[in-house]
Amino acid sequence: MRNIILQAKNINKNFGERNILKEITLDIRNGERIGLVGWNGTGKTTLMRILMGLIMPDEGSVKRLPMELNIGYLPQSTDYEGVLDGLMLEGNEELLLKATSRLGLEKLQNWEKERYRHLSGGERLKLALAAIWAKNPSLIFLDEPTNHLDLKGVNWLVDELNNFHGAAVIISHDRYFLDRSVTKVYEIEDSQLKEYEGNYTEYRNEKQRLYEQQVRDYDKQQRKIRMVEEQISTLKQWSEKAHRDAGKNRGDSENRQMGLKEYERVKAKKKDNQIKSKTKRLELELSKNKVEKPKEEPQVLFDFEASGKRGKRILEAKGLTKEFGDRVLFKQSHFYVKHGEKVGLLGSNGAGKTTFINMMMGSEPISNGSLWKSDTLKIAYLSQDVSDMPSEKTAMEYLSFSGWERVTKARTIFANMGMKEEKLLKPISTLSLGERTRVKLVKMIMQDYDVLILDEPTNHLDLPSRERLEETLESYQGTLIAVSHDRYFIEKLCDKLLLIEDQQIKRVEMGLKDYDKKQKEKIEPDKKEKQEIKAILDTKITELLGKISMVVPGTEAYAEMDEKLLELMKRKKEI
Incomplete structure (x- = not known):
């Protein structure tokens, strides 16, 4: 150990x-x-x-x-x-x-x-x-x-x-x-710690298994409780009837004479004892083996709607270039984005992803070339920086929604995202980074947009929120441009890529998993060819071994075959 x-x-x-x-x-x-x-x-x-x-x-x-x-x-x-x-x-x-x-x-x-x-x-x-x-x-x-x-x-x-x-x-x-x-x-x-062996996927699988087992055990116990409670209810009805019958329509002298009153009292007492016994056994069972009602994970609900009609190209770059002094981020880049596409914007740290987003938003000038975007687009931008929010304002003041319906909807979304009411009334400076990201997301959710530009949208979101956001964005009908180092997020959502590489932005007509597979094949372009050559050499070696076994050693034919065999084996070894 x-x-x-x-x-x-x-x-x-x-x-x-x-x-x-x-x-x-x-x-x-x-x-x-x-x-x-x-x-x-x-x-x-x-x-x-x-x-x-x-x-x-x-x-x-x-x-x-x-x-x-x-x-x-x-x-x-x-x-x-x-x-x-x-x-x-x-x-x-x-x-x-x-x-x-x-x-x-x-x-x-x-x-x-x-x-x-x-x-x-x-x-x-x-x-x-x-x-x-x-x-x-x-x-x-x-x-x-x-x-x-x-x-x-x-x-x-x-x-x-x-x-x-x-x-x-x-x-x-x-x-x-x-x-x-x-x-x-x-x-x-x-507030308590639970331990799971294995990685994240194994943890989620085990947590789900335990949850399903608890649901089965809880349901089984609830059925048993209902059965015992029904028995107790029936006994109570019998007991009440026995108590009533103990003195029903008779005087004391008559009841004493017939012994009926005492009989009904004994019967009623017996039922009372049965009720107490069953109740006690049930309480004892629950005190020892009570199965708590399974706690469902809070549901995080996102609801992005795209306004406008689907069109063709909404963004197009021709010869796009961006420089900072002598430093070139990208140059002579040609690409486009169509309405309704989900595009992953990828590149190494410092390649210029956030700079390109700022160029799309009009807050960063273009060094050369052109970047056209449709004038009718409504674009929402979630930046990775959550420190740009007014720290002294509360979440609700920052959203500045008016009208009972909009305020109620915002509060409901916050509740579904796991943010309590009290958090909405505290200054933004007191909120965690994840909570600030939620505030920004709510502001986006509450408005209709054609394009969502998300710069590291999952950075400060917890795991359930990430998964729920993915599910929502899968059904989003507008255009999505996402920068994220969360590989699962990009693989699940984006079937097109804009890749910043070798000082150029290029469009890739596939998702990240397929692109990586293609890149691995490029790294070893002759691997398949080598395997094919090796297979041919194996066939020739096997054929030659068969022939040489039929030839007498020491002859000229044997020497020729032996030399050729050595040559083939040498070539195979080199490969």
Whole structure:
């Protein structure tokens, strides 16, 4: 069994009257990769910070083994300012440069200060992750590590975690990443911790199995309760009748004479005892083996409607070019988007995805070429930055809806998305990143749009919300342009791609899974050809072996065949 390096016992944490964490006990062992999941607001980050010693629990203890445990921490943030301080620390340069190079950030040692000021969110995240790995930690805490990470970065992080000898605790809503990186899942639900073995898919399957089993057990118990209650009800009716008959239409002298009154009383008492006995047995059964009613997951409902009629092309680029000084993001790019298409916008960190979106929205100028879009379009844009909202306003003030029907609909959507009424009346600055994303989504949902441009829409959404959003967007009739590093999200929704690669934006007439398959075939273009040649050589070798067995050794014919056989085997070995 692996060594335990951190123990938490009976952790309790309250915020005001709200109980966030209740009697949390867990062990973290060396080599474990633990996914920490749960709805937004359930206390995942709070628990992580308690385990790290950044905040104290109200009750309980955290013990590190050894005490001087070297911990690396990536906070849930969009700037990582603290993590990026002192990147080129003495003794860490080699590890840091190795990590950043693998992440696609070349020659970090030659970067000027100006370069750091223009980093994308993904580039800043890569630097933060590289800085953590350069410190050789034995325990790593990662809070949403893939939110701004491109596919190359995600693959790097998965490889690093799988080769990591220490332990890792990861908060993530990226299902693709969790499936490939974690070996255990801790779920926080109703302030308590539940443990599941395996990756995310295995956790969901086991959770569903347990839920279905609880439904069956609960239904079975309810049927039994109803049966016993019906028996008790019948006994009560008999008892009441016996009590009435004990003195019905007779005087005391007559009843004493006939003994009927006493008889009915005895019968009534017997029924009363049966009722008490059945009631007691039922209460005892429920106290020992009561099956709680299964709690269904809250339903997150999104309702995007597209206005307008379906048309043809709504966006077209000809020779589109974007430069920042000497730096070229993309040039001479030709592509289009049709109405009703669902398009994934992909590219590495810093390739220019958000810049291109800003060009579509008209907030970023074009360096060269043209970018036409239909004038009649109603476009909604969900940016990945949730810090641009008025922090002093409440959610309802930010939405500024008037009219009872619209306000009621907004409140209903918030409730379906798991946001309580009290949250809507607090300043936006007090809301979590996931809750702020929900506020932005509600603003979009409440209006009819032809085009939805979503820049990392799932970044701060919990897993159930991501899945519900996917289901809704599948049935959305308008045009969708999505930037996302959530691979499952792109694979499920987008059957067309706009790919920023080699300083060009190009349209790809297929989804991500098919595109990756095609790229793998391109990497080894001669693989099939080699296999075909090898098969032909095997046939010739087999044929020649058959012939040479019929020839006398030492003859000229034997020598010729032997030389040819050696030549064929040499060619096969080379292939």
